[in-house]
Amino acid sequence: MITINYILKRAILSLVLILGVISLTFIAMNFIPGDPAFVWAGKPRGPGAAVAIESAREYLGLDLPLHVRLATYLYRFFTGDWGISVRFKQPVLSIVVRSFTASLELVLYSFAIATPLAIWLGTKAAVSRGGTVDRVIYYVSTVLAGSPRFLLAGLLYLVLYMVNYNYLGLRLDPAYSVLRGPTGFATIDTLILGRLDAFADALLRLIPPALAISTYPLGVLVRVVRVTLSEAFEEEYVRQAASLGLARKVIVRKYAFPNILPVTSQLSGLMFTYMLIDAMVVENVFSREGLGEAVAKAVVSSDYPLLIGATVFVAIVLIVVNTVADIVQAAVDPRVRL
Amino acid sequence: MSSLPLRSTIEDITSLLTRTWRKRPGFRVSLIIMIVLFTVAALGPYIAPYPRQGLGVEIDVTNALLPPSPKHILGTDSLGRDVLSRVLFALGRGLYQSLVVVAVSLVLGIVVGSFTALAPRSIEAVVSYVIELLLALPSILLAALLAILLGGTATSITVALIVTWFPWYARVSYLQARGLRELDFVRIPLYYGLSRAYVVVKHIGPNILAPMIVEALSDMGSVVLEISSITFLFGIGIGSFEEPDLGMMVANGLRDLVRAPWVFTAPAAILALIAIVFTVFGEAVYEEHHPILRRRWWLWF
Amino acid sequence: MALVLVVRSEELGIGYEHDEGVAWVVEDLDLEVEHGVVTCLIGESGCGKSTIGNAISGLLPPYARTYGRLVVADRVVIDGDKMNFTGVRGKVVVRIAQDPASALNPYLTIGEQLSTAIRTHFPGLSEHDVRSKALELLSDVMLGEDVYDRYPHQLSGGMKRRAAIALALAPEPEVIVADEPTSALDAYLKYAVASLLKKLQREWELTLVFITHDVSIARYICDQVVVVYAGRIVEEGASPRCLESPSHPYLELLLKALPKRFSKDRLADIPGMPPRPGMYPTGCKFHPRCPYVFERCRQEEPPIIKAGDRLVRCWRYYEQSLT
Numbered sequence: 001m002i003t004i005n006y007i008l009k010r011a012i013l014s015l016v017l018i019l020g021v022i023s024l025t026f027i028a029m030n031f032i033p034g035d036p037a038f039v040w041a042g043k044p045r046g047p048g049a050a051v052a053i054e055s056a057r058e059y060l061g062l063d064l065p066l067h068v069r070l071a072t073y074l075y076r077f078f079t080g081d082w083g084i085s086v087r088f089k090q091p092v093l094s095i096v097v098r099s100f101t102a103s104l105e106l107v108l109y110s111f112a113i114a115t116p117l118a119i120w121l122g123t124k125a126a127v128s129r130g131g132t133v134d135r136v137i138y139y140v141s142t143v144l145a146g147s148p149r150f151l152l153a154g155l156l157y158l159v160l161y162m163v164n165y166n167y168l169g170l171r172l173d174p175a176y177s178v179l180r181g182p183t184g185f186a187t188i189d190t191l192i193l194g195r196l197d198a199f200a201d202a203l204l205r206l207i208p209p210a211l212a213i214s215t216y217p218l219g220v221l222v223r224v225v226r227v228t229l230s231e232a233f234e235e236e237y238v239r240q241a242a243s244l245g246l247a248r249k250v251i252v253r254k255y256a257f258p259n260i261l262p263v264t265s266q267l268s269g270l271m272f273t274y275m276l277i278d279a280m281v282v283e284n285v286f287s288r289e290g291l292g293e294a295v296a297k298a299v300v301s302s303d304y305p306l307l308i309g310a311t312v313f314v315a316i317v318l319i320v321v322n323t324v325a326d327i328v329q330a331a332v333d334p335r336v337r338l
Numbered sequence: 339m340s341s342l343p344l345r346s347t348i349e350d351i352t353s354l355l356t357r358t359w360r361k362r363p364g365f366r367v368s369l370i371i372m373i374v375l376f377t378v379a380a381l382g383p384y385i386a387p388y389p390r391q392g393l394g395v396e397i398d399v400t401n402a403l404l405p406p407s408p409k410h411i412l413g414t415d416s417l418g419r420d421v422l423s424r425v426l427f428a429l430g431r432g433l434y435q436s437l438v439v440v441a442v443s444l445v446l447g448i449v450v451g452s453f454t455a456l457a458p459r460s461i462e463a464v465v466s467y468v469i470e471l472l473l474a475l476p477s478i479l480l481a482a483l484l485a486i487l488l489g490g491t492a493t494s495i496t497v498a499l500i501v502t503w504f505p506w507y508a509r510v511s512y513l514q515a516r517g518l519r520e521l522d523f524v525r526i527p528l529y530y531g532l533s534r535a536y537v538v539v540k541h542i543g544p545n546i547l548a549p550m551i552v553e554a555l556s557d558m559g560s561v562v563l564e565i566s567s568i569t570f571l572f573g574i575g576i577g578s579f580e581e582p583d584l585g586m587m588v589a590n591g592l593r594d595l596v597r598a599p600w601v602f603t604a605p606a607a608i609l610a611l612i613a614i615v616f617t618v619f620g621e622a623v624y625e626e627h628h629p630i631l632r633r634r635w636w637l638w639f
Numbered sequence: 640m641a642l643v644l645v646v647r648s649e650e651l652g653i654g655y656e657h658d659e660g661v662a663w664v665v666e667d668l669d670l671e672v673e674h675g676v677v678t679c680l681i682g683e684s685g686c687g688k689s690t691i692g693n694a695i696s697g698l699l700p701p702y703a704r705t706y707g708r709l710v711v712a713d714r715v716v717i718d719g720d721k722m723n724f725t726g727v728r729g730k731v732v733v734r735i736a737q738d739p740a741s742a743l744n745p746y747l748t749i750g751e752q753l754s755t756a757i758r759t760h761f762p763g764l765s766e767h768d769v770r771s772k773a774l775e776l777l778s779d780v781m782l783g784e785d786v787y788d789r790y791p792h793q794l795s796g797g798m799k800r801r802a803a804i805a806l807a808l809a810p811e812p813e814v815i816v817a818d819e820p821t822s823a824l825d826a827y828l829k830y831a832v833a834s835l836l837k838k839l840q841r842e843w844e845l846t847l848v849f850i851t852h853d854v855s856i857a858r859y860i861c862d863q864v865v866v867v868y869a870g871r872i873v874e875e876g877a878s879p880r881c882l883e884s885p886s887h888p889y890l891e892l893l894l895k896a897l898p899k900r901f902s903k904d905r906l907a908d909i910p911g912m913p914p915r916p917g918m919y920p921t922g923c924k925f926h927p928r929c930p931y932v933f934e935r936c937r938q939e940e941p942p943i944i945k946a947g948d949r950l951v952r953c954w955r956y957y958e959q960s961l962t
Contacts, residue, residue, distance in 0.1 A: 020471040025483075032487045039487065146617035148563050150570055150588060151606045158595055236741035240803075243696055244756045245729015245810055254755065258746035277478050281567050285592060292571055299482045299572045307486060311479040319474050 007327055014323045019074065021315040025308050026073050036060060042086030043302040059083075077312065083305035087297055092309035095294060100313060101184035102171060102290035106279045107272065109187075109210040114217040115268075119260065121218075122225025127252065129230065137222060145219020149278040153212040153285040160208055167204040169287035209286045213278045217271050221264065228263050232256035261332040269325025273318050347548045355552070358626040365622035368615045375612065379433045382426035387411075392423030394581050403598040413600040416590065421604050428582035429608060435492065436561040439499045444554050446500070447507025448546055452538040454508075455515030456528070466512070469505045477502040481568050495568055499561060507550065514546045552623050559616020566609055584609055645814055645846045646672035646695055651707035651717065653690050653699065653870075654916070661704050662917040664690045665870040668707070669943070672814075672863075677840055677847045679861035679878075681854060681893070683913045687870035692816045692850045696734035697724030712813055730760060732814040737822055739803035743791040749802050750787035753777075756809035776805040779842075780835065797828055801835065808839065815840070816848045821856055829853070833860045854893050858882050866890050869914055869924035872943070875950040886951040888929045923954065931955050 029036050041049075041056035061069055076082065082092040118141075125137040144152075160168055171186045181189020187206065190199035232238065233256055241251045280292030291310065298306040358365045383389055387410075390396040398418035406413045412421035454465040481498035488494045518524055519542075527537050566585030584605045591602030648670040654663035664687045672678050672695075680688040693699050694709060697716065709717035712731045716724050736742040744752055753773035757764070764772070770787075777786055780801040791799055800820070807815055817836060821829040833849075837860050840847045851857055857864060857878075864881045866874040866889060874887035885891045892909045911928035914920060920927055926936040933954070941954045 016467070017471055017474060020467065021474060024471065024475075028483065028487065034487065043486075142617060142621055143614055146559070146613040148566065148606070148609050148613055150567065151610050154588070154592055154595065154602055154606060158599070161596060236736055236738065237744045239698055240734070240736055240742040240806070241744070243698055243728055243732075243734040244759070244806065245727075245733075246755065246759050250755065250759065254747065254751075255744050273476055277476055277564075277567065280478060281571050284571055284589075295479065295482055296572055299485055302486050304483075304486055307479065307483050311475070311483060314476050314479055315474045318476065322474075 006330060010323045010327060014319045017319050018316050021319075022074055022077050022312055023070065025312060026070055029304075029308070030066075030069075037062060039302075039304050040083075042304055044086075082309045082312075085298075085306040085309075086303040087301040087306065088303075092305050093313075095306060096291075096309045096313045098184060099289070099291040099294040099310075100317070102186075102288065103276060103279045103283065103292065105185045105187065106206065106210055106213060106283065106288075106290065107275045109206055110214040110275060110279075111217060111268070113210055114214040114221060115264070117214075118218050118221030119225055119264075122222045122260075123229060123252065123257075125222065125226040126229035126233070126256075134226070138226065141219040141222040143219075144215040145223075147215065149212055149216065150281045150285055152215055153209060153282040156208050156212050157285055165208075167201065168208070169205075171202060171205060171288055171290075172198065173201050205286075205288070209279075209282045209288060212282050212285075213275055216275060216278060217268075220267060220271060224263055224267060225260055228259050229256050232259040258332075262329045265325050265328040265332060269322040272321045272325075276314065276318075347545055351548050351552070354623065354627060358623050362622045362626060364618045365626075368618040368622065371611070371615045372619060375429070375615070376433065378426065379430040382430040386420075386423035386426045388420040388423040389427075391419040392427040392582060394419075394424075394427075403594060403601070405598070406600055412604045413598065415587070415601045416594055416598075421601060424582045424587060425584075425604050425608055428584045428587060428605060431492075431582060432562050432565065432584050432612075433558075435496060435565060436558045439496055439503060439561050439565075440554050440558050443500050443504035444507050444547070444550065447504040447509075448511045448543055448550070449538065450504070451508040451511025451513075452515040452542045452546065453534060454512050455519050455542075456524075456534050456537070469508050469512075472501060472505040473509075475502055477564060478568050478571065482572065485572070495565055498568075499564060503557075503561065507554075510550065511546050515542050518542055518545060553620065556616050556620025556623075559612050559620075562612050562616075563609065643674040644671050645674045645712055646670060646848070647710045648717075649708040649710075651694070651709050652705060653687075653694055654704045655700075656702040656704055662915075663870065664916040665694075668870070668872065670865070670872065672846060672848060674813075674846050675844050676863055677837060677849055677861045678863040678865060679857040680848065680850045680865050680867055681852065681857050681890075682867040683852055683909075685913050685915065686867050687916070688850045688867045689818055690870075691867065692734060692818045692848060695814065695848060696732045696816045697722075697728045698734055729756070729810040729812065731812055732816060733807045733810060733812045735803060735807045735815060735817040735820050737819040739800040740791065740796070742803045743799060743806070745791055748788050748790055749777075749794075749806075752806055753787075753809050756806060760810040773809070776808055777802075779808070779839065780805045796824075797831075800824070800828075800832055804832075804835065804839070808843070811843075812845070814846045814848065816850070818850045819852070820849075821851065821853065829856055830859065836860070854882070855897055866893075869919050870916065871924060871952065872950065873925065873952045877948055881949065886949060886956050887925075887953050888931055888955070889925050892928075892930075923952075 029039065035053075037053050037057035037060055038044075040060055041052040044052045061072060064072075080093055082096070084090065085092050085095055088095055121137050121141070125134045128134040157168065172190075181192050183189055183192075186202040187199060190196075190202050229252075235255075238251060238255050241255050246255075276291075279290065280295065283290040283292040284296065291314075295307065295310055297303070298310070359369070378385075383392070386392045388396075391398065396419075398414070401410075401414050401418040402416050404410055404414040404418075410420045410422065412425065415421055415424065450465065450469075454462050457465070477498055480502060481495045484494035484498050488497075523541055524537060527541065528534070562584075566583070566588065569583050569585030570589045571585075587605035588602060588609065591598075591605065595602050648668050651665060651668040651670070652663055653665040654661040668691065670691065680691060682688045690699075694705075694717065695711060699705075699722065703722075705717050705720055705722065707717070707719075708715060711727055714727055714731070716722065716727055743749070747755075750770070750773055753776060754769050757769050757772050761769070761772075774784055774787060777784065782798060782801050782805065786794065786798065786802065791802070794802060804820075815836075820836065821832050824832060833856050836847060836849070839845065849857070849861055861878045864874070864876055864878050865872055866887060868889050874881070874885065874890050876886075881890075882894065885894055889909075896909060909928060914924065914927075921940075922938050923929070923932075923936040923941055926932045929936065935954045939954075941952050941957060943950050943952050944957055944960060946960060
């Protein structure tokens with residue numbers, strides 16, 4: 001049972017956490033040895049360096065007292081002024097959002113692939129209970145989940161390359177790059193614009209990396225579903241249902257199954273973090289644009305504002321996602337009182 | 339009086355481990371492989387056929403990208419370096435780095451968690467908040483940030499990972515310590531005025547540490563993976579291109595994946611092996627600890 | 640007078656498998672349950688009465704081992720070491736568990752649970768008919784229509800108990816096995832629930848197997864008494880007389896331990912503990928705690944002695960009946 005109270009509490013907690021993250025980045029910048037202006041300007045060298053550092057100094061207001069700087073810093077974040085990227089020479093926020101949606105698309109599709117499959121396999125394993133099916137599913141899912149994502153991605157890339165799969169690299173064929181949609185999700189935008197050929201192209205380019213990433217949630221969820229269902233079968237009300245002569249399918253579906261939902265939603269929130277990191281890495285293997293590419297370039301050019309922006313953004317997303325997952329979990333479990 | 343719960347915890351753990359050894363082949367296999375890995379890593383510098391290339395101080399461009407042969411068992415990479423030597427050195431570095439991260443995070447986490455449990459309510463709230471905060475930070479981005487701030491070296495990755503890992507241990511320790519703080523062997527020393535530090539180190543710490551060691555060992559595998567994901571992505575964490583690192587090697591190998599697959603495969607296979615073995619190890623103990631099938635039985639309805 | 644036996648067992652044995660073998664909880668049981676009658680299985684905890692109840696309702700766990708025969712409503716459900724309860728669970732026999740709260744599915748409303756049970760056993764019915772049947776069941780257990788849309792956690796303990804009973808009646812079984820339905824309830828509710836069960840039993844012509852360790856409730860509700868000790872029947876007879884003049888020492892002690900009127904409720908108090916399965920003593924299983932024990936009791940297990948409609952397994956009774 002969820003109440004407005006609970007949602008409000010979680011929302012406020014999230015807000016406080018977000019404030020904390022932003023403040024943390026402020027502390028990192030100002031209390032680590034080195035000149036903050038130098039770092040903010042992207043450690044420039046050569047001609048124009050002095051100018052860049054000076055404008056950074058002005059922007060940061062380093063001669064102002066600490067609390068004023070912190071307040072300005074927080075204010076800027078909340079009003080969308082996240083600075084200018086040193087490398088891309090554009091507002092940090094827009095770059096981060098653009099790159100992030102690309103990675104997010106990958107993560108969401110991975111979830112979409114992994115979750116139904118995991119539920120199906122986990123149920124089969126739990127019903128088989130110690131039989132061969134159970135063992136096979138368990139070991140395969142453990143191995144899959146444990147293998148490093150970039151390894152699987154690399155192997156997949158290699159295989160696809162060998163069979164002349166033409167949809168490797170980039171999110172969309174360059175021929176379609178003029179298409180710009182509202183959401184920033186290649187698959188959705190192409191659908192909205194009615195271009196099914198572009199949609200197919202985007203989808204085919206998306207599936208291999210999504211498959212690689214999906215192994216992690218697949219492995220985790222299969223095992224969790226298996227355990228939760230097995231435990232659910234021990235419940236007294238399942239015995240009662242059996243006593244009533246209900247069919248096995250019905251018992252599994254209506255009695256054992258709902259136990260999965262709270263755990264799954266909670267785990268989804270936690271897995272999101274790792275899947276995002278995986279997405280950043282796998283993108284690199286498949287030469288897709290996304291947060292991974294942006295961050296890699298940022299590190300190379302010491303693009304500090306972009307990195308700070310990316311960190312804060314991702315942290316915000318993670319906090320929000322986990323909060324939503326917790327709320328969903330509470331909503332789905334009728335026994336939870338808050 | 340203080341060591342009694344500790345002794346029983348250690349007894350519980352040892353019996354759990356021996357049981358797992360007896361009953362689960364996966365555990366036996368993975369433990370053996372783990373020991374082999376650690377030994378090979380330790381001996382790496384001494385058994386590598388081309389130690390100077392392995393370390394990165396020597397390159398041999400004329401012999402670049404040679405397939406596996408008796409001279410170079412795993413072939414050579416794009417700079418002509420013997421892949422086997424590189425892998426051996428990288429394995430040692432990787433395991434060592436991971437060991438440092440896990441050990442420091444574990445100790446830090448237990449200390450922070452235990453202290454927080456004993457602290458007055460206000461501090462408890464603040465520290466919990468900070469821990470939640472740190473848990474929301476993704477390690478890659480933090481490592482990237484630190485790389486810029488500190489100048490990309492292995493240290494920045496290690497620090498970033500410690501910062502993102504210890505909150506997990508801290509949270510677990512905090513919950514455990516909260517359970518323990520009502521017990522006599524904690525309350526009495528505190529009552530008599532012994533410092534909290536003493537209580538944490540002598541009484542709470544060891545009791546929390548014992549059950550977490552197995553998990554920490556399993557976490558080492560994940561940490562190795564995380565580190566290599568970061569170095570794979572950025573090529574940072576290593577001061578230079580020369581030093582051996584599994585993630586970097588995989589990234590380099592990717593470039594020549596089609597022409598010279600061995601450069602990618604060797605480090606990738608080692609990483610996969612580490613990942614699987616450590617996971618199976620942890621899973622086996624966990625399953626033994628919380629068995630879902632106490633007896634072989636089928637669904638009876 | 641021909642009795643219709645709804646449940647009949649022949650030298651039934653039930654045990655549970657464990658690491659070192661099988662622990663036999665019930666041994667050589669010859670149980671007879673008459674149709675349309677309330678039969679009480681009385682005994683202390685661990686004597687095997689729950690196991691018997693589970694066997695009848697088809698809820699033995701897969702690590703249970705059996706021998707002998709068990710027939711329920713003319714279907715052979717246990718034959719040697721094989722069990723086959725297809726078509727028996729629900730349609731013929733339903734078990735009511737001790738704790739009603741955990742017997743109800745927390746994720747479904749009461750109405751949904753009732754409907755599912757009804758639909759399983761009456762597949763041809765329209766949705767409307769299913770709903771009216773469910774509402775009828777609710778009114779039979781004296782619950783209002785509003786309970787239909789409620790979740791179990793929204794009901795009080797007593798209401799959950801009644802909802803569980805309604806659920807048990809949904810498939811319209813012939814036999815209801817109630818396993819300690821009143822044990823966790825206070826004195827008032829005990830009798831309320833027992834009366835409700837008895838009323839429903841009469842109205843629906845059910846066979847009720849009432850398992851309990853509480854002899855006073857047994858006295859209140861049952862027609863036939865079966866006293867179980869160490870997995871065996873030690874006494875059996877028709878209710879009012881059997882409980883007024885018990886023949887077996889165990890029953891005698893149980894009755895003696897009953898609280899007097901108007902005093903606080905208390906569990907029966909007999910010195911010693913019932914033996915654990917696998918650790919049964921030789922000879923008569925009750926002899927270590929029996930006040931009338933003599934030499935023969937220690938050596939041989941007494942057979943069932945039939946006297947009229949009474950069955951007693953006791954050497955003392957045997958000796959007495961000879962004279």
